[in-house]
Amino acid sequence: MSYPHSPSGPAGPQEPDLDLEALKARYRAERDRRIRPEGGRQYQPVAGRFGYYDEDPYAEAAPDRARLHDRVDVVVVGGGFGGLLAGARLRQAGVESIRVIEKGSDFGGTWYWNRYPGIHCDIESYIYLPLLEEVGYVPKWKYAPGEEIRQHARAIGRTFDLYRDAVFQTQVTGLRWADDTDEWLVSTDREDRIRARYVITASGTLSEAKLPGIPGIDTFRGHTFHTSRWDYAYTGGDADGNLHRLADKRVALIGTGATAVQCVPHLGADAQQLYVFQRTPSSVDVRGNRPTDPQWAASLSPGWTRRRRDNFLALVTGGQVAEDLVDDGWTSSARLHQKLIPSDSYQDLPPEERERAYELADFQKMNGIRARVDELVEDPATAELLKPWYRYMCKRPTFSDSYLQTFNRPNVTLVDTADSHGVERITEDAVVAGGTAYEVDCIIFSTGFRVGVSGITSGRLPVHGRGGTTLPEAWRDGPRTLHGFYSHGFPNLFQLGPLQNASSVNFVHVLDEQATHVAEVIKAARTRRARYVEPTAEAEAAWVATIREKAPDQYAFQAECTPGYYNNEGMPRKRSESFGDGPVAFHALLREWRANGGLRDVLVDAAPDEG
Missing domain, CATH: 3.50.50.60 (FAD/NAD(P)-binding domain)
Structure with missing residues (x-):
């Protein structure tokens, strides 16, 4: 497959009138200062x-309620979009008993906690907000404000009846697998002791x-x-x-x-x-937010949300589409994302030419960003301080x-x-x-979050699997999963997040693909009366080997970057835990795996597939 060689089109980037080596030296000097x-x-x-x-400024005192000592089919840890999508897709798969456990006093996750002045999503709302057609809603702005997003999260909870069994202002403090009953014992800081057939953790990547x-x-x-x-x-x-x-x-x-x-x-x-x-x-580019055109909203046909978000995902991972439906700062600079989100853009070029094509396009983009600072900031000294001297995806x-x-x-x-x-x-x-x-x-x-860290991966949420083995013990030599969702020795435990799968700038799209996959696996386990869901050691090992084989080598690029959370504050990790072929290929892989017998690797003691 052939791709254009730059964001500017098939002809590729033109040689700019600038000293590339001098720019690189400036980038390194600015990195070293920091x-x-x-x-x-x-x-x-x-x-x-x-x-x-970390206290909740939006909630009243936690209401008194009786301690929960009951059973549910599924416990979902986290009430942000990951947890809401898991609950919604499970409901569509026929699961009735779903309990979402959330630290905040309502659904919303990141959008519950973050309510600072000016808050908007930086991804187009028509592709970022999930389940729009199911809820029957079209966002009011191209880039939705935080309150509109929070209210949409609540609407998902109502539409899929997730409030019914949800508990708020509650934190899960432990997960322990009961070998004798094949279920999870879920404990909380409200002294609940809940038994659950399945547990899905969706505590987010921007929660700490x-x-x-x-x-x-x-x-x-x-x-x-x-x-x-x-x-x-x-x-x-x-x-x-x-x-x-x-x-x-x-x-x-x-x-x-x-x-x-x-x-x-x-x-x-x-x-x-x-x-x-x-x-x-x-780096601060043009936003260009605008209200939704009512005539455009009225013209939308069923399936419009999937078509639009698939179009965006294809573009920002280097694919070709007939039309750029989103047409914004993300898609116009899509080729530059390859340094963060793996794809096969530029792969028809020899390695040296490929890297030069990246650099030329990158330098042109960043020169434009710096020129915008000069245009808008009146004091030359202040303008100079506001100019970003690094590669675009640093x-x-x-x-x-x-x-x-x-x-x-x-x-x-x-x-x-x-x-x-x-x-x-x-x-x-x-x-x-x-x-x-x-x-x-x-x-x-305004110092951000521990990105990519969840309660499970940080150890704040203790997990004991079969035989009492803890997750850190099982992962002492590094994470071990199948497709990033489940691990051998931890039956019926599913994790949503970026670990050992594929990510994208529109992470809610990724979460929806993950929630859909988990719901399909649980549906199959229930239909085929599986004892539980757990990947074989062989399937897990094969996936870890695949991650190692395909993991993108981003170390050299990130080592040249100014410090930030993308490169562990200037100390990039030498080994990536991301699927190197990117999210489009990963989502296709999951669909093929489900359709072509992959479930044999995770359904324990299941009845034969009658489909």
């Missing part, structure tokens, strides 16, 4: 003495906030909070802005990733003084039509911390960077 030897250890979890950062390990962080006497727990009682306003209680406040925002790009314009508009502490600037791209302009306000100060490798320390009344103390009344941490 690398810290401790890598990801520069952050600390929101736990222990910092546990109050992190704080910077800045000396003195616990000595500050002013007000602090994390963006994932926005304190409107302190700031006033809501997700649309009007943070009127900051009119007499000096505010520090630490972090300039995707969240900051959305909330900085509102903070700049309403705070008396805003200091934005930046270690590495984000950090998650961001999009905004107001972030850069905010630095033209007289009350907004950009504090670049690259040479000090971040904020130096925090005192009782100030944030110190570059030897200067900035006195503030409030510090807001």
